[in-house]
Each structure stands twice: as structure tokens, then as C-alpha cells.
Amino acid sequence: MRVLVTGGAGFIGSTIVDALVARGDTVVAVDDLSTGARANVATGTPLRVADVSDERQLRGALRDEAFDAVVHAASKTKVVESMEKPDLYRRVIVEGTRNIVKIADELGARMLVNLSTGGAIYGETADCAAEDMPVKPTSNYGKNKAEAEQIVAASRVPSITLRLANVYGPRQRKDLEGGVVAIFLARWRSGEPLVVFGAGSAQRDYVFVSDVVDAVVASFAGTWNGVYNIGTGVATSVNDLIAALSEILGRPQGLTHTAARPAEIERSCVDASKARRDGLWRPRTTLVEGLRRTASS
Numbered sequence: 214m215r216v217l218v219t220g221g222a223g224f225i226g227s228t229i230v231d232a233l234v235a236r237g238d239t240v241v242a243v244d245d246l247s248t249g250a251r252a253n254v255a256t257g258t259p260l261r262v263a264d265v266s267d268e269r270q271l272r273g274a275l276r277d278e279a280f281d282a283v284v285h286a287a288s289k290t291k292v293v294e295s296m297e298k299p300d301l302y303r304r305v306i307v308e309g310t311r312n313i314v315k316i317a318d319e320l321g322a323r324m325l326v327n328l329s330t331g332g333a334i335y336g337e338t339a340d341c342a343a344e345d346m347p348v349k350p351t352s353n354y355g356k357n358k359a360e361a362e363q364i365v366a367a368s369r370v371p372s373i374t375l376r377l378a379n380v381y382g383p384r385q386r387k388d389l390e391g392g393v394v395a396i397f398l399a400r401w402r403s404g405e406p407l408v409v410f411g412a413g414s415a416q417r418d419y420v421f422v423s424d425v426v427d428a429v430v431a432s433f434a435g436t437w438n439g440v441y442n443i444g445t446g447v448a449t450s451v452n453d454l455i456a457a458l459s460e461i462l463g464r465p466q467g468l469t470h471t472a473a474r475p476a477e478i479e480r481s482c483v484d485a486s487k488a489r490r491d492g493l494w495r496p497r498t499t500l501v502e503g504l505r506r507t508a509s510s
């Protein structure tokens with residue numbers, strides 16, 4: 214297959230590129246390198262540096278190309294930053310998605326896979342959220358991602374939106390908001406104490422990046438469309454995450470507690486039983502196994 218991966222120099226996008234190259238697909242990555250890195254892109258895979266929200270630039274970068282499938286992973290991803298830079302987030306997420314939908318059609322794609330977010334869309338989830346739970350995004354990031362989902366749903370190209378839980382794995386940056394596993398691992402390695410917000414009771418659904426890649430690849434079959442949650446259905450607290458990492462790495466060099474971040478969600482978890490029921494996907498990697506693979510990367 215010929216596949217276009219937007220955000221192909223980022224954490225998840227570049228891991229998708231690796232998997233596609235390994236299975237023999239021809240891949241082109243598009244990325245503006247704002248948070249991604251050229252070094253992440255598999256050797257031999259063309260990287261077109263372009264801003265997805267700039268239609269002219271995007272068209273120029275993809276002139277004369279044709280693709281069987283498009284994976285849209287390019288996005289701004291930081292909740293706090295989205296409140297400080299509303300215009301940037303709207304432009305990249307909403308206008309960027311509009312451009313990708315249009316171009317996917319023009320370039321002949323038969324499948325569009327859109328990466329969205331469970332955490333920022335469902336809000337507080339006492340029970341793990343299923344896809345039919347009303348969305349309640351509070352941040353500009355979540356609101357724009359919800360709007361982008363609608364744009365994708367209205368696409369002429371058959372499409373699927375994967376609402377991802379908290380993704381972790383090798384290559385995740387430690388300086389970006391939210392990548393708590395990457396942040397903790399870096400502190401373990403440098404011997405610095407871990408900083409825990411509040412009591413460490415905040416729970417998240419941690420899904421391993423290779424499992425997310427499996428969901429993307431399965432989506433190419435075109436059998437499924439609409440919205441699917443991709444997560445484990447298990448909510449793990451920060452304290453439990455530290456305990457699991459301690460099993461692998463030994464005790465951290467101390468713990469510092471600081472005030473809980475305002476507006477931080479206490480419990481975020483997605484129910485992926487629709488994906489399992491429909492035969493699209495199920496998680497394969499346990500948290501301990503995923504942490505082990507991340508720690509040894």
C-alpha cells in the first residue's frame with residue numbers, strides 16, 4: 214500500500230511509519246517538525262516538511278502523489294498550551310484536518326484514519342467512557358479535536374476516528390505535557406526525584422504505542438468506520454504507575470509532592486469494548502510489559 218502519515222515525525226506517527234515500512238508499505242511522512250524530529254522518521258522514508266493547516270504548502274509537498282490510505286496524526290497536543298494559543302490550536306487541528314480530508318480525496322485514498330483523543334473529549338469518567346457517552350471537552354485542544362472528528366465523519370473518503378487513551382512508549386518526549394511515563398523514566402535515569410501532582414491519585418488509561426499502531430493498521434481494511442475508543446479500560450493511578458515502574462527500575466531517588474494542577478481530570482478511562490466486539494482491535498500489551506519495553510528502549 215501507499216500510505217501518507219501526517220505527523221509522521223512525531224511520537225505516534227513515526228511509530229506508525231516504522232510499522233508500515235516493516236510490513237512493506239510505501240510511506241510518505243508530512244510534518245512541520247514543530248514537536249516532531251527528522252531523526253524519528255525511518256531511514257529511506259521521504260519526509261515532506263509542511264504545515265497541514267497551510268493548504269498551498271501541503272498541496273506543493275504532495276504534488277503528483279497518490280495514496281491508498283492516509284493516517285492523520287499531525288496535531289498540536291497540549292491542553293494547557295491550547296488555552297494560551299487558541300488560534301494556533303484551531304488552525305492546526307480544525308483547518309489542518311479540513312485540508313487533509315480534502316487532499317485525501319484528491320489523492321485517491323480509500324481510507325482515512327484520524328487520531329483523536331479520549332482523555333480530552335470525554336472529561337471526567339467515573340466509569341470508562343464508551344463511544345456513545347456525550348462528549349464534554351473543556352479545553353481548546355479537546356473542543357478542536359471534537360470538531361475535527363465531525364469534519365472527518367463528513368469526508369467522502371471512508372474514514373475512522375480512533376479516540377486514543379493516554380499513549381506511552383519508546384520515543385515519547387519527556388518535555389511535552391502529559392507524557393508522564395516518559396517524564397518519570399527520564400527522572401529515574403538522571404537520578405532526580407519524581408514530582409507528583411496532588412496525592413498521586415489521578416487515574417489514566419495507559420495504552421502502549423504498538424497497540425495503537427495495531428489499531429491503525431487494522432483500520433486499513435475499511436471494514437469499520439465511525440468512532441472507536443482505543444484504550445485498555447483500566448484506570449491506573451500515578452501512585453500505581455510509580456509502583457509498577459519501581460518493580461522494573463528499583464526505587465526512584467525520592468518523591469516530591471506538589472499542588473494538584475487546576476482543572477486536572479481525576480479519572481480518565483476509555484471503554485474499548487466496541488472495538489473488541491466488532492473485531493477491530495483489542496489491547497495486547499499489559500502495562501508492566503509496555504513499561505518494560507519503554508524503559509529498555
Ligand SMILES: NC(=O)c1ccc[n+]([C@@H]2O[C@H](COP(=O)([O-])OP(=O)(O)OC[C@H]3O[C@@H](n4cnc5c(N)ncnc54)[C@H](O)[C@@H]3O)[C@@H](O)[C@H]2O)c1
Nearest residue numbers: 220222223224225244245246247248249264265287288380
Ligand atoms: N500521546 C498521547 O497520549 C495521545 C493521546 C490521545 C491522542 N493523541 C493524538 O495522537 C496524535 C499524535 O500525537 P503524538 O503524541 O504523537 O504527538 P507529537 O507531538 O509527538 O506528534 C504530532 C506531530 O505533528 C506534527 N505537527 C504539529 N503541527 C503540525 C502542522 N501544523 N503541520 C504538520 N505537522 C504538524 C508535530 O511536529 C509532531 O511531529 C495527535 O493527533 C494527538 O492528538 C495522542
